[in-house]
Amino acid sequence: MKLTAWGRYPRIQATGHSFETAEELRGYQEKAGNSIVFAMGRSYGDSALSERVIFTRRFDKILDFDPEHGTVISESGVTLSELIEVFLPTGWFLSVTPGTKFISLGGAIASDVHGKNHHKAGCFSECVRSFELMLPDGNILRCSHEENQELFLATCGGMGLTGIILTVTLTLKRISSAYIRETIVRCQNLKEIFCLFEEHMDMTYSVAWIDCLARGENLGRSVLMLGEHATAGRLNPRTAKIRSVPFNLPGICLNKYSVSLFNHFYYHKNPLFVEGRLVPLDTFFYPLDKIANWNRIYGRGGFTQYQLVLPRDASSEGLKIILERIASSGLGSFLGVLKLFGPENENYLSFPMEGYTLALDFKIQKELFPLLNELDSIVLDHGGRLYLAKDVRMTREVFIKGYPRWKAFSELREKLGMKDKFNSLQSERLGV
Ligand SMILES: Cc1cc2nc3c(=O)[nH]c(=O)nc-3n(C[C@H](O)[C@H](O)[C@H](O)COP(=O)(O)OP(=O)(O)OC[C@H]3O[C@@H](n4cnc5c(N)ncnc54)[C@H](O)[C@@H]3O)c2cc1C
Numbered sequence: 001m002k003l004t005a006w007g008r009y010p011r012i013q014a015t016g017h018s019f020e021t022a023e024e025l026r027g028y029q030e031k032a033g034n035s036i037v038f039a040m041g042r043s044y045g046d047s048a049l050s051e052r053v054i055f056t057r058r059f060d061k062i063l064d065f066d067p068e069h070g071t072v073i074s075e076s077g078v079t080l081s082e083l084i085e086v087f088l089p090t091g092w093f094l095s096v097t098p099g100t101k102f103i104s105l106g107g108a109i110a111s112d113v114h115g116k117n118h119h120k121a122g123c124f125s126e127c128v129r130s131f132e133l134m135l136p137d138g139n140i141l142r143c144s145h146e147e148n149q150e151l152f153l154a155t156c157g158g159m160g161l162t163g164i165i166l167t168v169t170l171t172l173k174r175i176s177s178a179y180i181r182e183t184i185v186r187c188q189n190l191k192e193i194f195c196l197f198e199e200h201m202d203m204t205y206s207v208a209w210i211d212c213l214a215r216g217e218n219l220g221r222s223v224l225m226l227g228e229h230a231t232a233g234r235l236n237p238r239t240a241k242i243r244s245v246p247f248n249l250p251g252i253c254l255n256k257y258s259v260s261l262f263n264h265f266y267y268h269k270n271p272l273f274v275e276g277r278l279v280p281l282d283t284f285f286y287p288l289d290k291i292a293n294w295n296r297i298y299g300r301g302g303f304t305q306y307q308l309v310l311p312r313d314a315s316s317e318g319l320k321i322i323l324e325r326i327a328s329s330g331l332g333s334f335l336g337v338l339k340l341f342g343p344e345n346e347n348y349l350s351f352p353m354e355g356y357t358l359a360l361d362f363k364i365q366k367e368l369f370p371l372l373n374e375l376d377s378i379v380l381d382h383g384g385r386l387y388l389a390k391d392v393r394m395t396r397e398v399f400i401k402g403y404p405r406w407k408a409f410s411e412l413r414e415k416l417g418m419k420d421k422f423n424s425l426q427s428e429r430l431g432v
Contacts, residue, residue: 003053006295007044007392009302009364012425018055022166025054026138029164029421036424037160039104040079043111044305045392046425047159054164056106062086063167070172071129076106076165083172084281089236092172093229093281095127099337101286106165111389112157112350114357116205116227116285119342123350125156127173132166136421140166154412157350159388161413161422161432179233180205180284181276183226186267190220190323194316197224197340197356204228205284207339211263212323212332212360213256220323222338223270227284237280244292248300254363256330263334298363303333306372307351307359307387308379309341315356318382322358322375329371335361348409351387359390369393391426399430406432 003014016038019025038053056077064073070092072083080094081101087093098113107113109131112123121127130144133155143152155162183203187193193208200206205227214221288294295303310318319338326332337359341352351357362368376398379386385402386394400406410432413419 003038003049004302005038005041005043005045005048007302007304007364008295008298008300009304009392010046010049010425011302012049012051014049014051014053016053016055018058020058022132022134022140025059025134025164025166028054029134029136029138034421034423036422036427037106037110037164039077039107040102042100042103042107044303044390046429047111047388047391047427048107049425050423056104056164059166070174071169072172073167073169074105076109076131076168077104079104080108087172088178088281091175091235093175095171095173096121096124097285099286100289102289105168105170106160109156109165109168110158110160112345112347113389114339114341114352116207116225116339118352119201119206119340120204122342123156123345123347123352125345125347125350127171128156129169129171131155131168133162134164134166136163136417150412153347154349154409156345157347157388158409159349159426160424161409161427162416162418163422175229176235177230177233178235178237178281179230179278180227180281181230182274182279182284183276184270184274185224185226186270186272187220187222187224189214189218190316190320193220193222193224193338194356197338200224200226201340207337209266210323210336210338210358211267212326212336213260213263213330215324215327219320219327221267223267225284230278233278237282242290242292245294245296248296254298254333259332259334266334298333298361301364303361303363304368304392305335305359305361305390306375307357307390308375308384309351309353309357309387310355310379310382310384311353312355314382314384318378318384319356319358321378325371325374325378326360329367331362331365331368331371333361333363335359348405348412349388349403351385351389353385355384357387359387388426394430396429396431399432
């Protein structure tokens with residue numbers, strides 16, 4: 001079978017195994033060699049790719065719910081979308097959610113995903129009370145901050161390299177409406193957007209779309225979106241129709257002229273300022289989910305997302321240099337996102353650190369990797385790191401410098417016999 005993740009690069013030949021129960025999986029694991037979990041394949045690069053993969057899609061039962069505390073017990077193949085479908089009408093939502101709901105619980109923990117409220121709520125692992133983890137020998141351990149804490153810290157953000165996450169216990173957030181009160185502010189440049197992020201630190205959600213091709217006094221021009229849960233509005237809004245990109249667009253359609261044009265229109269299409277308009281949760285959190293297969297617009301060769309974070313005090317200078325370099329290369333795309341992160345957690349490989357994160361999509365082409373190598377140096381020089389869930393080409397050196405706790409992670413893998421059992425193309429490249 002041909003297998004690829006969301007960036008559709010690389011595309012590899014793989015064999016896969018599905019399971020419905022932990023017993024079934026244990027039987028397989030006893031005989032199987034090296035493998036990695038492939039869940040919903042919404043990671044962009046090669047973290048879920050290997051010659052042998054384990055599919056979790058059929059491990060998909062919601063097992064229990066405590067309506068008093070909002071605690072759900074669920075198998076790890078259940079998606080965020082399925083949880084929302086069941087629990088939103090009863091007034092419960094996710095405390096932390098990424099920009100797509102089509103990811104599994106296992107994937108959310110393994111990447112320790114972040115949302116538009118990281119500065120307030122931290123990563124996904126903050127709402128995970130515990131999970132069961134299958135180790136290389138088939139044993140299952142419960143992991144939490146109280147039990148097997150080292151494994152908990154290594155698995156949240158550990159990209160599937162510490163075992164297979166089975167049953168998850170997580171806490172949902174009480175809400176009274178399926179709408180968000182959204183405020184939009186158009187910003188002329190990087191200085192303005194930084195000021196506004198800092199000024200609105202107390203807002204629950206904040207994120208900005210950024211024009212990565214704007215230059216000069218418009219460098220970093222952006223549209224800031226702020227949000228708070230509404231109290232007005234129903235709990236079960238009509239769901240928007242999903243449209244689809246039916247085929248791969250020819251690679252030539254996406255070039256610096258078409259992207260500049262799009263960015264110009266998108267920037268000016270947004271109002272200068274709108275305060276507190278009511279929008280459905282789906283529109284605020286998951287705008288891209290409305291277009292199925294949108295990854296086809298980058299053509300057959302695929303794309304990658306380059307997501308970096310810089311410490312807060314280095315963000316202004318570092319992002320200026322990075323955006324100038326990207327704008328002069330003419331390679332960026334229309335999907336540029338800037339977010340503010342709150343304090344770093346204790347997990348060994350979680351991505352966020354206190355500061356600003358920038359995520360940009362790039363079509364795979366021969367000029368790209370030399371540009372990204374240059375950006376890597378700027379990121380490291382400013383004390384930052386790259387997100388493993390989006391990565392497809394980071395070197396071991398960049399990884400080690402960006403993730404100072406990598407050694408403890410690697411030693412734990414060695415001690416528990418994981419290095420012969422759980423590996424992805426990414427872990428082999430990074431030598432972890
Ligand atoms: C449109 C879009 C928007 C996104 N926005 C954000 C965002 O805002 N914030 C953010 O943090 N991320 C974001 N992401 C990235 C995405 O949330 C992560 O890559 C997530 O891990 C994908 O989950 P998945 O179920 O698709 O897992 P996969 O892509 O299949 O796997 C990802 C990793 O998780 C491991 N894994 C999955 N399930 C298990 C399991 N049961 N046990 C052990 N390991 C497991 C895999 O081995 C792999 O290493 C976005 C992705 C897309 C496509």
